Amino acid sequence: MGEVNLPGPTLTVPEALQSFTSKGLNVNDMTTLLGGHTVGVAHCSFFQDRLSNFQGTGAPDRSMDPTLVAKLRRICGTNANDPTAFLDQNTSFAFDNEYYNQIRLRRGVMQIDQELASDTSTAGIVSGFASNPGGFQRSFANAMIKMGSIQVLVGNAGEIRQNCRVVNKGKPQQPSNPGTPKKPTTPGKPKKPTTPVLKPKKPTTPSKSKKPITPKKPKKPITPTKPKKPKTKNQASKHK
Ligand code: HEM
Numbered sequence: 001m002g003e004v005n006l007p008g009p010t011l012t013v014p015e016a017l018q019s020f021t022s023k024g025l026n027v028n029d030m031t032t033l034l035g036g037h038t039v040g041v042a043h044c045s046f047f048q049d050r051l052s053n054f055q056g057t058g059a060p061d062r063s064m065d066p067t068l069v070a071k072l073r074r075i076c077g078t079n080a081n082d083p084t085a086f087l088d089q090n091t092s093f094a095f096d097n098e099y100y101n102q103i104r105l106r107r108g109v110m111q112i113d114q115e116l117a118s119d120t121s122t123a124g125i126v127s128g129f130a131s132n133p134g135g136f137q138r139s140f141a142n143a144m145i146k147m148g149s150i151q152v153l154v155g156n157a158g159e160i161r162q163n164c165r166v167v168n169k170g171k172p173q174q175p176s177n178p179g180t181p182k183k184p185t186t187p188g189k190p191k192k193p194t195t196p197v198l199k200p201k202k203p204t205t206p207s208k209s210k211k212p213i214t215p216k217k218p219k220k221p222i223t224p225t226k227p228k229k230p231k232t233k234n235q236a237s238k239h240k
Contacts, residue, residue, distance in 0.1 A: 002201070009046045009110040013119035016112055023150050031125040032143040035122035035136055037113055038099035039092065041084035044076035047110050051076065063114050065106040071108070085109055097137075 007019045018031040051073050060069045068089065071237050086092035088099045089107045099113070103126060105202035108114030116122045129136040159168050 003095050007112075008124045009112050010049070010229040011112055013112070013115045013122055017121065023147075025146060025150075027141045028125060028139070030148060031116060032129070032136070032139045033147060034113065035097065035099050035140055038097070039095055040086055040087050042109055043082045043084050044072075044079075045082050045239075047072070047085075048076050050111060060081065061111070062104055062109070063118065067143055068107050068109075085211070087113070097129050097133040098135070100126050104130055118217070 007016050010102055011019070017030055019028055020026070048199065049055075052060055054061040060066070072085055073087075075083055076181040078193070079084075087109050088094075089102050090111070091136055100117075102108065102120075103113050103117035106114065106117075117126050149182070162168050
């Protein structure tokens with residue numbers, strides 16, 4: 001399988017953009033796709049550096065709303081288990097354009113999110129989406145389709161993960177190309193679909209999750225390029 005090139009949360013917008021353009025996506029696509037952060041969570045270790053002594057300033061990241069700083073400090077505290085906070089601080093469970101409003105209010109949780117609102121290459125797109133929910137939805141659908149066509153693996157070149165954070169253990173249980181399903185072995189009685197059902201819950205003890213190994217070649221965990229702190233084994237593959 002190919003290399004994994006996931007950008008980390010402390011990349012600057014131009015650095016992140018380089019990552020996207022290297023895959024054929026443009027600044028509109030990137031700004032749209034980061035709107036995916038309208039749902040879901042981030043572990044404290046991905047943004048805790050912003051909460052105090054940010055970049056050696058002795059103070060929290062000044063681009064973060066102080067109320068949010070206080071809230072995130074309460075959530076993260078000194079808990080060694082690396083808790084999580086919602087990426088969209090307002091409508092955390094709705095797939096809407098609120099992420100853009102939040103980052104304009106300096107309520108972006110990760111550095112990359114916050115910078116999206118201020119970088120000259122993306123600020124205009126952000127304010128456009130903030131005031132145009134339908135425009136964001138349409139743009140998101142298109143950008144997802146575009147992203148979905150990048151370096152698609154077919155045949156035995158890839159696999160459909162049963163847990164999206166790790167490569168499957170052992171032999172893949174279904175064809176990796178969903179377009180060519182296997183014939184059912186008992187004609188007339190269709191087999192139970194083998195497509196994995198994504199579990200909504202994360203493993204409660206991430207450190208015990210499976211080591212990503214396949215029979216052919218051991219895989220590296222997916223590691224965002226610049227984590228602020230060294231991660232535990234599993235956090236390295238937290239990105240969905
Ligand atoms: C520059 C690009 C991106 C960076 C640096 C980035 C970084 C991150 C990080 C660090 C997390 C937290 C992971 C964790 O703590 O477990 C996260 C979560 C998430 N990201 Fe991204 N991401 C990027 C692009 C995207 C894109 C393109 C999408 C989808 C269109 C996306 C969707 C999500 C979602 C849904 C979550 C929440 C996962 C959960 O709740 O477990 N991200 N991202």
